[in-house]
Amino acid sequence: MKKRISLKDIAQKVGVSTALVSYVLNNRMQGRIGEEVARKIKKVAASLHYQPNQVAKSLKINKTNTIGLIVADISNPYSSGLARIIEDEAYSHGYTVIFGSSDERIDKCELLVDTFINRQVDGLVVLPPEGADKLIKSLHKRKVPFVLVDRYFPELPVNSVCIDNHEAAKSAVNMLIKQGKRRIGMISYNTSLIHLQDREEGYKTALKEAGIKMGAKLLKKVTLSKEEEEVPLAVAGLLSLSQPVDAILFISNKTVLPGLRYLNAQQVDIGIASFDKTEIFDFLPMPISYIQQPLHQIGAAALDILLKNIARRQKSTQLFMEAQLINKV
Amino acid sequence: MKKRISLKDIAQKVGVSTALVSYVLNNRMQGRIGEEVARKIKKVAASLHYQPNQVAKSLKINKTNTIGLIVADISNPYSSGLARIIEDEAYSHGYTVIFGSSDERIDKCELLVDTFINRQVDGLVVLPPEGADKLIKSLHKRKVPFVLVDRYFPELPVNSVCIDNHEAAKSAVNMLIKQGKRRIGMISYNTSLIHLQDREEGYKTALKEAGIKMGAKLLKKVTLSKEEEEVPLAVAGLLSLSQPVDAILFISNKTVLPGLRYLNAQQVDIGIASFDKTEIFDFLPMPISYIQQPLHQIGAAALDILLKNIARRQKSTQLFMEAQLINKV
DNA sequence: AAATTACGTTTAAACGATTAAACAATTAAC
DNA sequence: GTTAATTGTTTAATCGTTTAAACGTAATTT
Numbered sequence: 001m002k003k004r005i006s007l008k009d010i011a012q013k014v015g016v017s018t019a020l021v022s023y024v025l026n027n028r029m030q031g032r033i034g035e036e037v038a039r040k041i042k043k044v045a046a047s048l049h050y051q052p053n054q055v056a057k058s059l060k061i062n063k064t065n066t067i068g069l070i071v072a073d074i075s076n077p078y079s080s081g082l083a084r085i086i087e088d089e090a091y092s093h094g095y096t097v098i099f100g101s102s103d104e105r106i107d108k109c110e111l112l113v114d115t116f117i118n119r120q121v122d123g124l125v126v127l128p129p130e131g132a133d134k135l136i137k138s139l140h141k142r143k144v145p146f147v148l149v150d151r152y153f154p155e156l157p158v159n160s161v162c163i164d165n166h167e168a169a170k171s172a173v174n175m176l177i178k179q180g181k182r183r184i185g186m187i188s189y190n191t192s193l194i195h196l197q198d199r200e201e202g203y204k205t206a207l208k209e210a211g212i213k214m215g216a217k218l219l220k221k222v223t224l225s226k227e228e229e230e231v232p233l234a235v236a237g238l239l240s241l242s243q244p245v246d247a248i249l250f251i252s253n254k255t256v257l258p259g260l261r262y263l264n265a266q267q268v269d270i271g272i273a274s275f276d277k278t279e280i281f282d283f284l285p286m287p288i289s290y291i292q293q294p295l296h297q298i299g300a301a302a303l304d305i306l307l308k309n310i311a312r313r314q315k316s317t318q319l320f321m322e323a324q325l326i327n328k329v
Numbered sequence: 330m331k332k333r334i335s336l337k338d339i340a341q342k343v344g345v346s347t348a349l350v351s352y353v354l355n356n357r358m359q360g361r362i363g364e365e366v367a368r369k370i371k372k373v374a375a376s377l378h379y380q381p382n383q384v385a386k387s388l389k390i391n392k393t394n395t396i397g398l399i400v401a402d403i404s405n406p407y408s409s410g411l412a413r414i415i416e417d418e419a420y421s422h423g424y425t426v427i428f429g430s431s432d433e434r435i436d437k438c439e440l441l442v443d444t445f446i447n448r449q450v451d452g453l454v455v456l457p458p459e460g461a462d463k464l465i466k467s468l469h470k471r472k473v474p475f476v477l478v479d480r481y482f483p484e485l486p487v488n489s490v491c492i493d494n495h496e497a498a499k500s501a502v503n504m505l506i507k508q509g510k511r512r513i514g515m516i517s518y519n520t521s522l523i524h525l526q527d528r529e530e531g532y533k534t535a536l537k538e539a540g541i542k543m544g545a546k547l548l549k550k551v552t553l554s555k556e557e558e559e560v561p562l563a564v565a566g567l568l569s570l571s572q573p574v575d576a577i578l579f580i581s582n583k584t585v586l587p588g589l590r591y592l593n594a595q596q597v598d599i600g601i602a603s604f605d606k607t608e609i610f611d612f613l614p615m616p617i618s619y620i621q622q623p624l625h626q627i628g629a630a631a632l633d634i635l636l637k638n639i640a641r642r643q644k645s646t647q648l649f650m651e652a653q654l655i656n657k658v
Numbered sequence: 659a660a661a662t663t664a665c666g667t668t669t670a671a672a673c674g675a676t677t678a679a680a681c682a683a684t685t686a687a688c
Numbered sequence: 689g690t691t692a693a694t695t696g697t698t699t700a701a702t703c704g705t706t707t708a709a710a711c712g713t714a715a716t717t718t
Contacts, residue, residue, distance in 0.1 A: 001471075001472055001473055001474065002471050002472045004704095006703095006704055006705085007704065007705065007706095008704075016667075016668085017667070017668050017669075018668095018704085018705080018706095019667080019668065019669080019670095019706080019707075020666085020667060020668075022705070022706060022707085023667095023706095023707090026706085028706095028707085029666090031665095032664090032665065032666065032667090033665095033666070033667085034665090034666060034667085037666085037667090051443065051446065051447045052447060052704085052705075053388075053447070053449065053703090053704050053705070054447045054448045054449065054705095055384055055387050055388045055393060055448065055449045055703090055704080055705090056388050056673090056703070056704035056705040056706090057704080057705055057706080058384050058673095058705090059382075059384045059385050059388050059672095059673050059674065059675090059703090059704085059705075060672075060673050060704080060705045060706050060707090061673085061705085061706070062673070064384065066427070066448075073413065074403070074409050074412050074413050074416060075406070075409045075410045075412065075413035076409075077404070077406070077409075079409075080403050080404045080405075080406075080408075080409035080412075081404045083403050083404065083409075083428075084402065084403050084404035084430060087403060087428070087429065087430060091429070096427050096429075096444060096445075096448060097427060097428065097429075098395070098425050098426060098427045098428075099412075099416070099426065099427075099428060100416065100420070100425075100426075101413060101416060101417075114380065115425060116425075117380065118380045118381060118382070118383045119383045119384065119395075119425060120382065120383065120384045142330075142331050143330055143331045144330055145330065257608065260612070261611060261612070264612060278608060279586065279607060279608055279609055280608050280609045280611075280612050282590060282609075283589070283590070283593060283609045283612055283613060284612060335673095335674055335675080336674065336675065336676095337674075337675095345697075345698085346697070346698050346699080347674085347675080347676095347698095348676080348677075348697080348698065348699080348700095349696085349697060349698075351675070351676060351677085352676095352677090352697095355676085357676095357677085358696090360695090361694090361695065361696060361697090362695095362696070362697085363695090363696060363697085366696085366697090381674085381675075382673090382674050382675065383675095384673090384674080384675090385673070385674035385675040385676090385703090386674080386675055386676080387675090387703095388673090388674080388675075388702095388703050388704065388705090389674080389675050389676050389677090389702075389703050390675085390676070390703085391703070659718100660717105660718090661716100661717080661718075662715100662716080662717065662718085663714105663715080663716065663717080664713105664714085664715070664716085665712105665713085665714080665715090666711105666712095666713090666714105667710105667711085667712090667713105668709105668710080668711075668712100669708105669709085669710070669711085670707100670708095670709090670710095671706100671707090671708090671709100672705100672706085672707090672708105673704105673705090673706090674703105675702100675703090676701100676702085676703090677700100677701090677702090678699105678700095678701090678702105679698105679699085679700090679701100680697105680698080680699070680700095681696105681697085681698075681699085682695100682696095682697085682698095683694100683695080683696085683697105684693100684694080684695070684696100685692100685693080685694070685695085686691100686692080686693065686694080687690105687691080687692070687693080688689100688690095688691085688692095
């Protein structure tokens with residue numbers, strides 16, 4: 001890397017102090033600077049292609065204009081879609097984004113948080129893994145500006161932007177009921193993540209409100225990150241009940257894929273609803289309804305909250321966005 | 330953000346100079362430091378949860394341990410998949426990754442490059458958009474360590490990691506021929522991007538070597554980023570020739586999707602091969618062969634080259650990886 | 659004419675680390 | 689017993705910025 005041009009180089013060439021160069025290039029001290037010399041400084045700066053060293057600037061002003069983004073896995077469509085929105089919002093406000101994937105592991109997440117804080121990020125956007133309560137609490141205590149997305153911790157009064165999962169699941173089940181389905185199963189997760197439990201609760205509420213009895217056998221739980229193996233078994237289970245299901249609600253895009261693969265192979269045609277869309281929906285013979293998260297709104301809101309938090313003029317905000325049910329008949 | 334602990338704080342508390350604290354915590358000057366005081370410094374550092382300010386360190390040692398990743402769009406699966414691999418490789422070497430999406434636009438790409446360089450990244454991984462020649466040349470002249478991925482510029486002797494697109498396309502077409510196809514069309518791009526032209530050339534070469542005449546009508550070109558509108562038309566064109574095609578090679582995952590959607594809707598069953606896999610392949614009745622890029626190798630090689638370049642011990646390297654043809658019958 | 663204000667610029671400290679060189683205080687060498 | 693080497697620590701400069709305060713000089717006020 002070639003030696004870069006610094007304020008000093010410009011100052012020397014023009015024959016003034018670095019302070020003056022700094023003032024001129026930052027348009028400070030309006031009116032107090034000689035027109036002549038200002039012009040000359042700007043000219044020399046341009047001719048040398050001067051670009052300020054942001055590291056030095058960051059150290060001095062104690063602000064890096066960088067935000068850290070921690071997702072479960074950047075190669076997952078939900079995460080990368082979110083990343084893209086955060087990126088755009090951040091850049092439009094003069095921020096740069098560093099990112100890392102936690103793989104849903106709390107130790108990795110902690111490592112990333114530490115790394116980012118040591119790099120003096122101005123704030124964090126975090127999609128927290130299961131069991132991150134302690135970490136989140138510590139962030140809060142250390143007054144690090146941050147905002148959670150997709151997931152939240154009800155007992156912690158920290159910034160978060162999620163969808164109303166309870167309502168979303170409820171509306172999906174209601175739709176299945178309206179379509180005449182009565183034996184509605186669900187593929188859920190065995191997890192302590194509240195936002196997923198909310199989805200399960202929404203499913204139960206919908207059935208209860210419709211006066212449909214919900215047998216425990218209709219609710220199958222699989223392990224996070226083990227979808228490929230466990231979902232087909234779970235679906236098979238739902239199909240082989242004495243009273244087989246006539247519809248299934250899938251809790252996530254990661255469960256619906258192996259689920260559909262199985263149903264497709266078995267040539268079973270039942271009602272299907274899912275959280276989040278995947279490309280394959282367009283290609284399947286049966287219509288698949290899904291809950292569409294307003295990803296753009298989520299990302300934009302998250303960054304908005306974060307930036308206001310960085311600027312120290314906002315208290316904690318918990319946002320629950322309304323998800324849209326895309327109803328395919 | 331709470332005031333963070335600095336070397337000074339530790340030094341004061343222990344009653345020594347910051348220099349000594351620095352030496353101790355970095356394990357410098359082995360054996361020259363008093364055991365007693367070293368222990369005390371480490372203890373105090375730990376009790377205060379000292380974490381070094383990387384910004385200050387970066388300024389001093391002129392190294393940020395950060396690399397910049399510029400892709401077309403982080404929400405595109407190819408880009409996010411690559412991002413994940415780069416991330417893992419980078420972190421395992423103590424580097425952090427900042428990223429940006431160029432949207433295939435040269436102006437955005439230039440802006441990102443400038444932003445990243447001002448932030449003193451140690452190097453760049455770039456998926457360059459069409460027409461980036463000038464930018465790349467300037468990076469090279471300024472001796473910024475960088476490596477191109479996926480795309481290259483034959484006339485520029487700079488680091489790059491790609492697949493052998495010519496060979497890959499050829500093998501795909503050869504396979505179609507072996508399956509008995511004779512009227513093989515291709516959906517290609519109207520572009521100056523060499524790696525895409527290579528794919529086209531590979532297609533032509535395969536036909537020529539097999540002694541099959543390649544009419545110009547068999548090669549349809551669409552516009553980058555306009556796949557959704559143009560590909561269906563192009564496919565329709567290939568099917569309505571006086572001698573319709575019995576197979577199509579798609580140049581990318583972005584073209585194969587609308588193509589398949591159209592073919593599926595029209596219930597046409599012909600041979601299909603494509604670059605890159607998409608999730609939907611598993612769900613379609615017809616077998617679809619595809620060229621699988623060794624994404625992991627590409628990412629790992631790119632980072633390896635970049636790091637060696639940063640450490641100043643390697644000349645420019647152009648790598649062409651072998652892609653794998655996944656043959657579904 | 660002395661005192662004040664304004665103007666244009668420089669000085670110098672600071673941000674938080676690293677590190678060569680200097681410095682006492684011991685210990686070893688001859 | 690003087691000199692030299694070793695040991696443990698500090699001093700101070702440095703990285704490239706920013707910015708409050710100081711500083712002359714000129715213009716204005718009284």
